[in-house]
Amino acid sequence: MDRLSHPVTVALLVIVGVLMLGANFMVFLYAPDERVMGAVQRIFYFHVPAAMVAFASTFVMLGASIAYLWTRRRIWDNLARSATELALLFCALVLVTGPIWARPAWGVWWTWEAKLTTTLLLGLLLAACVLVRSYADSAEKGARLASVLGIVAALDVPIIYRAVDWWRGQHPVVFGPGKKDPLAPEMRNTLSFCLLAFLSLYALLLLLRTRIACHEDRVQDATEMLGARGESA
Amino acid sequence: MTRGGRPPGPGFLRACWIVAAKDLRLEGRTLDALSSMVLFSLIVLTVFSFAFDLTTVPSARLVPGVLWTTFAFSGVIAFARSFQTERIRDSLTALILSPVDRGALFSGKALANLVLVLVLQAVLLPLSAVFFGYDLPAVAPSLVFVVLLHTVGIAELGTLFAAIAARVGRGEALLATLLFPFSSPLLISAVKCTSAVLEGKPLAAVKPWLLVAGGFDVLYFLVALVTFEYVLED
Numbered sequence: 001m002d003r004l005s006h007p008v009t010v011a012l013l014v015i016v017g018v019l020m021l022g023a024n025f026m027v028f029l030y031a032p033d034e035r036v037m038g039a040v041q042r043i044f045y046f047h048v049p050a051a052m053v054a055f056a057s058t059f060v061m062l063g064a065s066i067a068y069l070w071t072r073r074r075i076w077d078n079l080a081r082s083a084t085e086l087a088l089l090f091c092a093l094v095l096v097t098g099p100i101w102a103r104p105a106w107g108v109w110w111t112w113e114a115k116l117t118t119t120l121l122l123g124l125l126l127a128a129c130v131l132v133r134s135y136a137d138s139a140e141k142g143a144r145l146a147s148v149l150g151i152v153a154a155l156d157v158p159i160i161y162r163a164v165d166w167w168r169g170q171h172p173v174v175f176g177p178g179k180k181d182p183l184a185p186e187m188r189n190t191l192s193f194c195l196l197a198f199l200s201l202y203a204l205l206l207l208l209r210t211r212i213a214c215h216e217d218r219v220q221d222a223t224e225m226l227g228a229r230g231e232s233a
Numbered sequence: 234m235t236r237g238g239r240p241p242g243p244g245f246l247r248a249c250w251i252v253a254a255k256d257l258r259l260e261g262r263t264l265d266a267l268s269s270m271v272l273f274s275l276i277v278l279t280v281f282s283f284a285f286d287l288t289t290v291p292s293a294r295l296v297p298g299v300l301w302t303t304f305a306f307s308g309v310i311a312f313a314r315s316f317q318t319e320r321i322r323d324s325l326t327a328l329i330l331s332p333v334d335r336g337a338l339f340s341g342k343a344l345a346n347l348v349l350v351l352v353l354q355a356v357l358l359p360l361s362a363v364f365f366g367y368d369l370p371a372v373a374p375s376l377v378f379v380v381l382l383h384t385v386g387i388a389e390l391g392t393l394f395a396a397i398a399a400r401v402g403r404g405e406a407l408l409a410t411l412l413f414p415f416s417s418p419l420l421i422s423a424v425k426c427t428s429a430v431l432e433g434k435p436l437a438a439v440k441p442w443l444l445v446a447g448g449f450d451v452l453y454f455l456v457a458l459v460t461f462e463y464v465l466e467d
Contacts, residue, residue: 069460069463121414121417124414125414125415128410128411128414128415131407131410132397132401132407132411135401135402135403135407136400136401137401137402141400141401142401144463144464144466145397145400145401145463145464147463148393148397148460148463148464149397149411151456151460152390152393152415152453152456152460153415155452155456156415156418159418159445159448159449159452160417160418162418162445163417163418163421163422163445164417164418164421166441166442167421167425
């Protein structure tokens with residue numbers, strides 16, 4: 001899995017490319033206009049999958065952080081680090097696409113509503129994890145502290161959601177227990193397809209980022225070895 | 234955590250008590266953290282009274298937010314201090330070398346921090362009743378319960394994050410960056426409960442919030458017990 005031209009990478013790249021193109025086709029040509037909101041509702045097909053990926057990635061971070069503290073194998077930290085950064089990336093996508101939709105639909109760019117607040121706080125927690133990792137003076141210490149923080153952060157997310165949901169709520173709840181499926185079949189197909197496309201994009205990015213982190217480790221090791229040899233000579 | 238057989242040091246509760254008593258004795262002799270905490274929170278309260286006109290808005294609306302912001306900010310001073318003092322003569326290394334469970338070290342530190350913040354609150358709550366004109370004696374029992382329940386969680390997270398911040402060599406700035414977003418559910422709950430208490434509602438009216446806060450306290454105590462070991466390791 002070392003080279004970028006590795007068959008698995010190339011295959012994934014092709015799959016993601018096709019899926020993303022297909023997703024764009026479905027979002028803009030296949031899905032019907034929403035009755036009330038019109039064309040701006042189409043941002044939903046990017047917004048929702050990005051949010052799902054951001055939260056999924058947070059739980060990848062949780063799993064990888066626990067695995068790192070348990071086994072101390074650097075591959076787990078590389079995975080945790082990549083998952084943290086990607087969760088932050090997708091979180092940023094959610095926070096950018098949300099207001100673009102909210103402005104025409106709600107009349108405001110931002111409101112302190114449960115899902116918005118939770119996503120913003122999730123972004124802050126993830127940024128804190130990235131920050132601590134970069135502040136640490138050794139990679140090992142950064143990995144350890146960021147793993148602890150990652151575990152605390154991932155456990156915090158459901159509690160934050162519960163708390164801000166009670167605090168206030170106005171976000172449209174599209175899916176929920178006891179709700180009739182409100183989406184037209186074309187809309188549902190488009191959403192499912194976009195979710196698949198985003199998940200495969202996430203898988204590809206996670207693979208590439210983790211591999212880069214492993215390469216960085218090797219460069220670091222090699223530099224330290226050369227340094228040690230230089231000192232002894 | 235020694236492998237093979239019982240650790241030769243004191244038991245969990247005893248170790249926790251020794252660490253907490255050491256920190257509190259140190260604080261009692263120097264009043265280092267407490268003096269700056271009290272002074273700082275007085276300044277924050279004054280700044281708030283400039284920022285919002287507290288005389289025109291009913292106290293139950295603004296006072297909870299003002300109080301908890303003040304507690305959280307001055308808590309940061311106490312939490313950061315508790316590990317800075319250990320770094321000066323590298324006594325943290327001595328603590329780490331001592332044959333006690335890491336969880337006990339955490340509990341001791343958190344207990345001392347909790348006591349410090351509680352002392353600050355004991356000074357600040359009567360003062361705020363004077364400043365903002367609410368009837369403290371009437372709400373005292375429920376208010377004390379609410380404050381205690383939420384301060385426990387803040388002290389736990391604050392202690393864990395202060396250790397992390399100290400480990401990466403950053404002080405209060407990083408601690409505040411970590412503490413506030415992570416403890417947001419607790420702060421929301423604290424403000425909701427305090428405001429209900431000041432409005433004269435019974436505690437039963439905010440039972441879900443109290444459960445969230447209690448659950449938060451227990452969850453993060455357990456998480457910190459398990460993870461503190463990894464934070465201290467060098």
